[in-house]
Amino acid sequence: MTAASHDLIRRPIFFCAALFFWLGLATEVFAFTLPPVWRWSNPQPNGANIYGLQSASGTYVEAGERGQIFLSSDGQSWYPIDTGLTNSLRAVTFLGGRLVVTGENGAMLISDNFSTFYNVSQSTTDWLVGVAAASNLVVAVGDNAAIYTSTNAVVWTRQSVGFTTWLNGVAYGTNTFVSVGAAGFIATSANGTTWTIRTSGTTTNLNGVAWLGDRFLAVASGGKTFTSPNGVSWTAVTTGVTNDLYVATGTNNSRIAAGNLALLLQSSANYSNQLAATLAAPAPSWPYYAAAWNGSNYFVAGEAGMLASSYQTNATTYWNATTNSYWSWLWHVTHLGSNYIAVGNYGTILTSPNGVSWDAELPPTSATNAVLLGVGGTTNLLLITGSQGTVLWATNTFWWNAVSPVPTTNDLEGVWYDGTRYLLCGGNGTILASTTGTNWVARSTPTNAFLMSFAQTSNTLVVVGDSGVILTSQNSTNWTRQSSGTTNWLSQVRYLNGSLLAVGNNGTILTSTNGTNWSSVASGTTNWLNAVDYVNGAWFIAGNFGTMLISTNAVNWTNVGTLTKKSLYGLVIYNGQLVTVGVEGVIIRSQIIPATNAVNITEYSRKSGQNIFLFAGQTDQRFNLLSTNRLVTGTNSAWLNTARLEIYDSGGTLLYLDSASTNSSNLQFYRTVSTNH
Secondary structure: OOEEEEEEOOOOOEEEOOEEEEEEEEEEOOOOOOOOOOEEEEOOOOOOOEEEEEEEOOEEEEEEHHHOEEEEOOOOOOEEEOOOOOOOEEEEEEEOOEEEEEEHHHOEEEEOOOOOOEEOOOOOOOOEEEEEEOOOOEEEEEHHHEEEEEOOOOOOEEOOOOOOOOEEEEEEEOOEEEEEEHHHOEEEEOOOOOOEEEOOOOOOOEEEEEEOOOOEEEEEHHHOEEEEOOOOOOEEEOOOOOOOEEEEEEOOOOEEEEEEOEEEEEOOOOEEEOOOOOOOOOOOOOEEEEEEEOOOOEEEEEHHHOEEEEEEEOOEEEEEEOOOOOOOOEEEEEEEOOEEEEEEOOOOEEEEOOOOOOEEEOOOHHHOOOOEEEEEEOOOOEEEEEHHHOEEEEOOOOOOEEOOOOOOOOOEEEEEEOOOOEEEEEHHHOEEEEOOOOOOEEEOOOOOOOEEEEEEOOOOEEEEEHHHOEEEEOOOOOOEEEOOOOOOOEEEEEEEOOEEEEEEHHHEEEEEOOOOOOEEOOOOOOOOEEEEEEEOOEEEEEEHHHOEEEEOOOOOOEEOOOOOOOOEEEEEEEOOEEEEEEHHHOEEEEEOOOOOOOOEEEEEEEEOOEEEEEEEOOOOOEEEEEEEOOOOOOOOOOOEEEEEEEOOOOOOEEEEEEEOOOOOOOEEEEEEEEEOO
């Protein structure tokens, strides 16, 4: 790292508790941040599949796919933890005050303060999908009868057991550990070392187990549940549903079981369906994989980060999703004028001024059920294309009109403006041209393949599509087919940094300098590649299963992945920020070129032994807070790193509380230094 500027404010800002505080700032500049630091924009609070959820001592913890952990002090506002893992995290518990998280391929993380996490992963490919703790022993279970025990969650021992069944969950109660697994398997242990197989009375897969204060509750596929006061004798309890159940939690007088489009509450003899539309405030109908009870409210989480919580009024249970999010699949994203625009299923149009917070725009009535596939145009005329010839136009991002009658019944996807006219492409070799965006004329093409995307060099238009089709034109009217050397579907073509680059099925990457001669480049993946962009010496390609390829020469590619394994269909980079969209409304972002503007300390106060800072900068900006009690001319040796921080708020502000120093110095100076790590 090299310092770019250091601007120390030269005046006292305030006086507090006999200390003068001078507020300063500095910024360090980096060409780009690799690998990218990803953050969720949609769904909110995150879009990760959540498999573990716990509440203890006023802290809520979510654990999910791609090594993601999220923390909250109220169950409503969440912030991410960078764990350094990409393993799927599956289970959460507390050993005293120590947080323990387990998951894919023996993944294990522990933390005593929720800010510093230690990786104590085990050398195994077995997934550890369940974890539970007594006061002085923690047990993790998983694939191939894997059972690990520890007294401190740091040093673990794999136990040798007399069975090989895959285990799906474990719970602790009444001085007994109970583990459940495939084909109705149940085993119990008093010490985590010696296990006794019990009779469950079922051959159905048992997916999870919980201790409810007076009984164990095991949940299973097909909507089945089983209870036991001691883990030895088990009784089947009818739920009234046939959905697979994955998780349970609660107390001796109230409990829930949740699973695939299922959420059941039992506070008396029978379960009640908490998804029923007849309820005053039902929970969202969703796949739920995790649940927690905080002593008064239930929390359930699952697919694509869905999080719902309960509350009671006059003995009636109500549910609400913690945030408003958008769940439609998104197929394309671009930046025009001052806004990002993403489009998708069910006429979804989302816009954002910053890539962080997104709003839904109202499509015309005729397009509410359309699959919107492409978006583009100019700042003066925005165009959206979609299924069965849907074409929408607007002169702003919030007032959309439909072209009627539709210019074709073929699906349309690609949108382009060649400097004179607007162009659309789509199914059955369709290319349409218009100077107004409302009256369209079909062009003759030498193919009936689905055409996906346009690009333009200084003198050549290029369009790509199904079966490796590549067409070129010098006037947008006459199109010539070129040899691509592949029959793979080509999803997108872009003209970036002086070269054409096309991406597609089976990890296809093609490059060309003129649109006529194309060369294949090894991508290192067979995943479908969907979209490509370039910034400041680096190319980025988004694809299926969370693929994100990066190259600094367009030849050698590295798959760095993202926050999710959901497929990504659209990608755009604007002002150094990468935004990519895809399945289940996924919108994730990364500030590839770090913000160079200063992070300002706009307000400060001291209260109850804490320093309270209000910072103002840019969302996703990382910075260090430095402090010193003396200023030394010409050196930074006196500055100490007080905290590493990141601005998460979409408004670019951060409220930070820090324990006040007991240093007796009369002066204390602070400044910020932007960083990329």
